[in-house]
Amino acid sequence: MRIAIEHETYYGFNRPAQYSIQYLRLTPRADGSQIVQQWSLSTAGRLTAWTDGFGNLTHVSVQEGTHSETPVIVRGVVETIDTAGVVPADDGLPPVMFLRESRFTHVDDAIRALALPIAERAEDEGPIAALHALMMTIHEALSYRPGSTHVETGAAEALAQGVGVCQDHAHLFIAGCRVLGVPARYVSGYLLPSEGESVATHAWAEAFVDDLGWISFDAANNVSATEAYVRLAVAADYAGAAPIRGMRSGGGEENMSVRVNVLKDGQ
16 A cells, blocks of 8 residues: 655744754654655754664754744655564564563553453463453553643553553553563554544554564554554654654744644545
8 A cells, every 4th residue: 555644743932942953753664564665854954864773764853043943844655565463574673672661661550450361361372362452451441532641641640540542552552561571662653544533643562472573553443553554663662762852942932733644645
């Protein structure tokens, strides 16, 4: 499937800023599940490309001098391949590094209680069945409600509230995998919406299964990734895979506007 993406983000300031720097993880990964056919990333700043420790193609944008707006504009076309949720690529990252706890995936007693019954069943049912059971359990335990959490919300806090967004579902799934002893990581990207759904960036998780590889689990939608998914970045949690993170000097209060359009190419 060919998916066309437009993603525009504008940061406006009520007072002039003197310096802005942003880390941009907005270029799709090259792997066996997708082929980047066209892609452009533009900002008002000076762009420097580099590859981070997770293998994500990242850009640093530095905007110097007085400015009242910082735009980030992405456009491109990605051909996706349905791999039944399995990422058929050796990305060079040792799975064991994704067993460690991270800032947003801290395991508390409630998460342990949620995942332990599944861990006890894993020996009989096998890892894949256990991971699907974990995904369904999280989907039922955490209702999807836009605006109910924020980017600093961790898995434990979201579970305590009983509501969250895709970022929280991904973090909670990863935390549950810690209880199962399964390596798991966070994925940021785009999802082609179904009719009537709103469009935004998306997040899900991947768990590593021996002799198979990384398998995707989108607990927000209770499915594994299909050809409707475009992968941007992977990391231990949101902090390392966020599409945009930055800081600035001056500028006063900030207002942000975002427009995301994800369509089948040609529509």
